[in-house]
Amino acid sequence: MTPPPSVPTTASPARPSRAASLLLALDVLHAQWVQDPLVALVRVLRAAPRGAVVRLARAPGLLGALAAGATGRADEAGDRLRAHAGRGRGAARAAARGAVALHDDPTAAFAWARVGAVRGRRDLRAHVAVLASAGHVGEAVDALAGSSRRRDRRLRDLLSGELAALAPAPAAALQPGLRPGPERGDVGAAAAGPAPTVVHAVTNALPEVQAGYTLRTHGIAAAQVRAGTRAIVVPRGGFPVTAGALRAAPRVVVDGVTSLRRIPPSLPRREDERLAADAAALADLARREGAGVVHAHSSYLNARVALGARALVDVPVVYEVRGFLEETWASRGGDVTADRYVLARASESQAMLAADHVVTISEGMAQDIRDRGVPAERVTVVPNSVDDAFLAPPPDAAALRRRLGIPADAPVVGIVSTLNAYEGVDVLVEAAARATTSTPLHLLVVGDGPERARLAAQAQAALGERAHVVGRVPHAAVREYFAAIDLFAVPRLDLSVTAKVTPIKPLEAMATSRPVVASDLAPLREIVQEGETGWFARPGDADDLARVLGDALADPAELARRGAAARVWVASERTWARSAAVYAEVYAAAASRRRPGHGPGPASPSPR
Numbered sequence: 001m002t003p004p005p006s007v008p009t010t011a012s013p014a015r016p017s018r019a020a021s022l023l024l025a026l027d028v029l030h031a032q033w034v035q036d037p038l039v040a041l042v043r044v045l046r047a048a049p050r051g052a053v054v055r056l057a058r059a060p061g062l063l064g065a066l067a068a069g070a071t072g073r074a075d076e077a078g079d080r081l082r083a084h085a086g087r088g089r090g091a092a093r094a095a096a097r098g099a100v101a102l103h104d105d106p107t108a109a110f111a112w113a114r115v116g117a118v119r120g121r122r123d124l125r126a127h128v129a130v131l132a133s134a135g136h137v138g139e140a141v142d143a144l145a146g147s148s149r150r151r152d153r154r155l156r157d158l159l160s161g162e163l164a165a166l167a168p169a170p171a172a173a174l175q176p177g178l179r180p181g182p183e184r185g186d187v188g189a190a191a192a193g194p195a196p197t198v199v200h201a202v203t204n205a206l207p208e209v210q211a212g213y214t215l216r217t218h219g220i221a222a223a224q225v226r227a228g229t230r231a232i233v234v235p236r237g238g239f240p241v242t243a244g245a246l247r248a249a250p251r252v253v254v255d256g257v258t259s260l261r262r263i264p265p266s267l268p269r270r271e272d273e274r275l276a277a278d279a280a281a282l283a284d285l286a287r288r289e290g291a292g293v294v295h296a297h298s299s300y301l302n303a304r305v306a307l308g309a310r311a312l313v314d315v316p317v318v319y320e321v322r323g324f325l326e327e328t329w330a331s332r333g334g335d336v337t338a339d340r341y342v343l344a345r346a347s348e349s350q351a352m353l354a355a356d357h358v359v360t361i362s363e364g365m366a367q368d369i370r371d372r373g374v375p376a377e378r379v380t381v382v383p384n385s386v387d388d389a390f391l392a393p394p395p396d397a398a399a400l401r402r403r404l405g406i407p408a409d410a411p412v413v414g415i416v417s418t419l420n421a422y423e424g425v426d427v428l429v430e431a432a433a434r435a436t437t438s439t440p441l442h443l444l445v446v447g448d449g450p451e452r453a454r455l456a457a458q459a460q461a462a463l464g465e466r467a468h469v470v471g472r473v474p475h476a477a478v479r480e481y482f483a484a485i486d487l488f489a490v491p492r493l494d495l496s497v498t499a500k501v502t503p504i505k506p507l508e509a510m511a512t513s514r515p516v517v518a519s520d521l522a523p524l525r526e527i528v529q530e531g532e533t534g535w536f537a538r539p540g541d542a543d544d545l546a547r548v549l550g551d552a553l554a555d556p557a558e559l560a561r562r563g564a565a566a567r568v569w570v571a572s573e574r575t576w577a578r579s580a581a582v583y584a585e586v587y588a589a590a591a592s593r594r595r596p597g598h599g600p601g602p603a604s605p606s607p608r
Helices: 018-035 037-047 050-056 061-070 074-085 089-101 105-115 121-133 137-143 150-166 212-226 271-289 300-313 325-331 339-354 363-371 398-404 425-434 452-466 475-484 505-511 542-553 556-573 576-593
Strands: 011-013 197-202 231-235 251-254 257-260 291-297 317-321 357-360 379-381 412-416 442-446 467-471 487-490 516-519 534-537
Touching (some): 018 037, 018 150, 037 089, 061 089, 074 089, 074 105, 089 105, 105 121, 121 137, 121 150, 137 339, 150 271, 150 339, 212 231, 212 291, 231 271, 300 339, 317 339, 357 363, 379 576, 398 475, 412 425, 412 505, 425 542, 452 467, 487 542, 505 516, 505 556, 542 556
Parallel strands (some): 197 231, 197 291, 357 379, 412 442, 442 467, 487 516
Antiparallel strands (some): 011 251
């Protein structure tokens, strides 16, 4: 299949500096080893050849459990760590630290409960690791206060930096014009004009990370470039080495969009110091590139970097809130009284209030932002959209169906998504197994994530050869998978994390003329019209979803009608080309606030 011309498929890197990348990779690994050797070990296992790690997972004990977790078998790893915790106090302590390395906080708490209390330095380190992983960073810092050991003092300093990065920044650090000196310049005013250079400050980027976050960034920037705006994507310092890459180029071009990377030989150890270094580097880049606006994208850490750069060069800052990451963390079992929730929420609010303008992706999120005190005139909704290339005629998926073992006449319900628990794919599996159709229904699940191994096992047990869990596919090939699906599903659960945020994949499916069956949630009602482009089912209700699947798949003509209507709606309402014009207006509004007589507004809200 030949991909559409504008779907991100090609990357042209500048000559990579292998030495710089390797030095930084060693520095990152050493920093993780100092903080927690098991975290470093899991990082190595995830980067190692998969076959070798799968074989290692057969080993008994802690190492085998960690290897299982590193290959994505989270449930198996958790079970093995819990069993290991029953072998004595020392084994329980090791299991707790292993669970922390795998980000399995429930298992870490289970194992630590079998340790019981801190009796020595090994217990202290394990207790601190469990506290910090569970989001209680301040308690972890306090727990180390009485230790005079050099290693413990160093760990306490690292955790203090993490706590400082979680907490709202001092208000003065976010105000423009409060750092006088020869290094400061009014870049925004110098570059003002109808099409200023836009610097997108992000966490990560294509081509190394392919996810909804990076695809939205690319869609925005590519549309801006096509509209005549110079757009540059700038990830956090150290990316992609910090994400596991061993080779990194300082400049990468993906389909006309330039991404500039900062690959120093080492990074500051403390997170708050890394933020300061990133802010200084971003200010230098804004001055060098003549930036007219810095467009920071979730989370607040990127906004804080952008606002820190604004203090140096007085460039307008737009903060795009794509999700409430503290709510995502809570949806995975995080404690809403923990620092990682309370302080992150306060810092998000601070970033919204300090920015010159705020963009978000749904009406529900916009209302939440206004509820935090941001004036309505400084909040703009730019919903998820698709590249025009998705509106090309769908590719022929007959060959793909044959490769997957799906009969030509079989109805297919499918989903393309990051496989998190809140996506409700387990409910979809149950519904697909219960749905009544004239021809046996097939289920196609495309994507990777924490739930993949469990969902694959569930689907195999429920549907046998009618289940196809294929993992992640290149974005250039995703339209072929959409074309293989008759009915696209969005079975999200009704949780705080899903109550406001709209996904991007349903829009891509709709652009490919696929109708959608979705959970009846407010954000999904912003993109699916009952009776016109899709159907709704009660969230978390497998029986109701099975009924809707059976009814929808029983009428191929209605499927085709709603799929065609979905494509027409996306073409008229949800393209990045349309969004680029809205962003131009947003940037002009942000620039107007940087002129004399306008201030940034309050910067330090109380946690809500």
